[in-house]
Amino acid sequence: MMENLKAITKDELLNEGEKLLTGGAKFITAVCRDLGEQLEVTYFFSLKGGTEMYPLRYTVNKEEEVPSFSQITLATVLIENEMKEMFGLKVKDLALDFGGHLLLAQDSPVTPLLKTTGKTASKGGD
Amino acid sequence: MPWMLPTILKNFFGGPATRLYPAEVREPFEHARGQVSFNEDKCTLCGTCVRRCPAEALSQDKEKNELVFYPARCIICEVCADICPRKAIDLIYKWRLPFYTKPVEVYKPRGKESGKAEKEAAATREPALNN
Amino acid sequence: MAARTTVPFGPQHPVLPEPIQLKITYEDEKVVEVVPAIGYGHRGIEKACELNEYTKNIYLCERICGICSYIHSVSVVEVTEKLWPVELPPRVKYLRTIWAEMSRTHSHLLWLGLLADAFGFESMFLQFWRIRERVLDLLEMTTGQRVIQSVNVVGGVRRDISPEQKKTCIETLNTVRKESEALIKVLTKDYTVKSRTIGKGVLTKEQALQLGCAGPTLRGSGVREDARLTKYDAYGELNYEPVVEEAGDSYARALVRARELFQAIDLQLEALAKLPEGEIAVRVRGNPPANEDVMRTEAPRGELFYYAKGNGTRNLERLKVRTPTFANIPSLLVMLPGCELADVPVIVLSIDPCISCTER
């Protein structure tokens, strides 16, 4: 289902996404991935009753600020907050900002899904 | 409320639905996953189950010849029983009873000694499948 | 000007078995603003999936949610299979469809019971849960466990349905249908049920699409969208058409689930009748290659989205789970303002929130 993948830059996201939404698409989710120096963000939209999928993908450096899609639809507000706290992705102008504590507690590890913070994850068990 | 009447009448004249559990124990189904049991005679301490257990409920000590099982960590997923090359692990359908303190079960596998002779005899046979 | 009060709804609330907090601002009895606060169930499963071998992910992902656990395991197994890709035997596809629909049956019965409990109809709650036990018995008989089935492996399934079990399944499903028909009649015709649900929490078609809702919440608003239309597993060969209701209120969402309950029973009976002979597993060799793919399945609560990327080793590079409730929470922000204090539990329950799914 990745055949319609379209590579964009972070500034094109709002335009391209809005075009899809006005064409009757539905926002599904966004996926962030750690590439080492950079972060890869993919927004997934579905069309035609969910049978077709339109992913939009951009890559940014870790320090760069990225625009928030939640200005256009509230559907993305939770996932953008999640990417912000899990990967340290700098999303600006969030419609509803949880300040990095949507899922993580005060004493949880910071940006846990980055590869560098991975191996030191706490060991539960008895 | 009138639409509920048939159900109410049925319940009124029908027998009780409750399983009177501690008094009458209903046997679980034949292949239900209840708890793990080990066969010390067959186990050779190959370590496949220890590596593949998703919950780290098993550990081994090759020097002391010990297989240690922590029942409080076991999620009864049947992986160990599935992949054991010697079929030394089995699942019995009866569920494990609650406990006050977490038990640790230590097994002393004897499969190596008894297995050697058998292995030599079956050297020409196909090797055990192990993914 | 009426006084405004902010009241926390949850994290421990008698209606919700799970912890979710909604900070609700009221003006007298009317809700004016809602802010969700989640995170009480966050464990960090996505990270653990990257640290684990891919075979262990199945058992971890199954435990994202205990109610739709079967669909979670189907999704994680099939998204991993898509990386090779693995060609599945037809019997595996049918068996997975049967068990998926079985778990949908028990999930919808559970939800209908909880809804009855939310508006104070306790005897109906108990009746629905009594029927549900029959479905759980079927699951235990065929897969070995009542709640968390653990039957899927990459490349197939571990249990088979024998001819005798098939016969018992058909008999029990017919009983379940007969018994639920009597109760659904109460749900659809009773005055108290209607007065508590009709016109409560209205979500229009445009709003539902805009907010990216999923599952019965979306279909209750008149959108014909269902992940089963992508024809995964055996759905392409079965007689299947999504259930759609137009009204968009809590009553419509209840009707969607009630009709899906019977549809799920029909699908199971059809799949059991068509069940082909053959292998129940194929051997998969090697590690997942460095491909990426997505898998979309229809969980009882809505569309479940899995994204996986392999890197040629035993561990996956990334596994992302988007669960239906995660998509449905924004719709609460639209539905709740304007309703009354006493209707909040019914409206919150009408999206069938599953918090352990949402937070993973």
Add this chain to the structure above:
Amino acid sequence: MGLIEKSRIKSPWILHFDNSSCNGCDIEILACLTPLYDVERFGMVNMGNPKHADVLLITGPVNRRTARVLKNLYAQVPDPKIVIAVGTCASSGGVFHNCYNVLGGVDKVIPVDVYIPGCAARPEAIIDGVVLALQKLASLRGDKK
């Protein structure tokens, strides 16, 4: 043994708390209350209020946000109290052993009296566990006298 204490053992009131479990054990506890298992036969009533409860039924592994809530709840339940960890995750963390936000079993935070194994714990096992806990409760009172 006084009449009040005796009747408490005959009719324990339960408080169910969900840490961050997968719901599997929670719905099995709810299933215990429904007609097929019907624990109200034993006088067990599910309570929403910790100050009314005698027995604390806890499901799921403790995570960093619920640890505080759990300590609070434990402090509010009046003495003598019994804590039951339902399911493998509540006993030891189980399959979530390498998740970063999980602290482990319930016994990492509060003392546990009875562990009920199983994933998810069967309703029968839950009934067994509560019966075992009540035996302990009875013996606790015996020591006190």
